[in-house]
Amino acid sequence: MKKAIAIVSLTAAFAAASHSGAVTLTFACDSVGSGYDECQKGANAWAKQTGNTVKLLQVPKETDQRLALYQQQLGAKSGDVDVYMIDVVWPGLIGQHLLDLKKYIPQADVSRHFPAIVQNNTIGGKLVGMPFFTDAGVLYYRTDLLKKYGYTAAPKTWNELATMAQKIQAGERKTNPKFVGYVFQGKNYEGLTCDALEWISSFGGGSIVDPSGKITVNNDKAVAALRTIQGLVGTISPSAVTTYGEEEARNVWQAGNSAFMRNWPYAYAAGQEEGSAVKGKIGVAALPAGPGGKPAATLGGWQLAVNAYSKNPKEAASLVQYMTSLQEQKRRAIEASYNPTIATLYKDPAVLKAVPFFGSLYDVFTNAVARPATVTGSKYNQVSDAFSTAVYNVLTKKTAPGPALKTLEGQLSRIKGRGW
Incomplete structure (x- = not known):
């Protein structure tokens, strides 16, 4: 019963985050493996809850090409893309162009994630990215x-x-x-x-x-x-x-x-x-x-960040909050073997049944x-x-x-x- 209430409350929170007038967000997410499809599933679920629309962009598979594209857009202070998926090594490179998510996402949600990754994403006191999934070779x-x-x-x-x-x-x-x-x-x-x-x-x-x-x-x-x-x-x-x-x-x-x-x-x-x-x-x-x-x-891994030049920062932050939530990370772990950034999911029976090595290689992931x-x-x-x-x-x-x-x-x- 408690679980059902929690999910209803989360749904209500995302619905409340939407303006009475629906907006369309542009999301530069993933293109490697099943990344695009999994991003689409999560974005569609958020859109259904909030009444907004999310348009996914096809992005280059190679991280170098992706970064060059994002730097070009952000350097021009373009608001064409609202939410970016960014590599774990990019916060120091493009953080000045990203929104401080501390102002939009409750600390209780932030503190669920691995502290080291949250720290990695904090530049000059600003939380420029929410942990989305972590990685290790x-x-x-x-x-x-x-x-x-x-x-x-x-x-x-x-x-x-x-x-x-x-x-x-x-x-x-x-x-x-x-x-x-x-x-x-x-x-x-x-x-x-x-x-x-x-x-x-x-x-x-x-x-x-x-x-x-x-x-x-x-x-x-x-x-x-x-x-x-x-x-x-x-x-x-x-x-x-x-x-x-x-x-x-x-x-x-x-x-x-x-x-x-x-x-x-x-x-x-x-x-x-x-x-x-x-x-x-x-x-x-x-x-x-x-x-x-x-x-x-x-250590690899990706974060979700909001473009500081977005015309819809509140809705963009709401999308990031949903996509990095425990329920969405659990779904992505089970369906597509993406490593969660929330420690409790590494002990979740459904996750370990779907991806058994998450348990045996936990130390590899956390000591990368x-x-x-x-x-x-x-x-x-x-x-x-x-x-x-x-x-x-x-x-x-x-x-x-x-x-x-x-x-x-x-x-x-x-x-x-x-x-x-």
């Missing part, structure tokens, strides 16, 4: 193929992954020439920054720039990490992996053409859909560790490695671009790992010299 593996080739558990180290993938790839290629051992995000974009930070951190090589602002990326462990991954390209990973983003990797995996994949949690629900070649054969584990290191997962966005501030994009380009040059064998990181160190020093 994970290792997907084929449970049926591990069993077939005599393995009882996912690989714990990168060397184990290479050995296992090589054996499975050799066996499967006898009947499927397209089969590969391992796919990941190797294209030169923000996704490669995420993957490469995991590699380096898992070897004990740090996080590019440390929290004090010191450039740490040029070290022996980081060199060893890049040398190891460079050795995977063209052996257990196809040479074309250097053109893969999240969706390209997922398409290979979901077609049944890969033994292992690095991706975000959203790929689990997509892989379990009807018609997927890997449905019922998906295992999820922490990513491998380097020698003497420990598994590392890059952050990209150096906070310390580098407005220069983060330049830092990330320089890092991903250096790593890309290693993967494509244009540069050896040692010289690549030495050059990168110089580039980062020049960026730092301009102030971060």
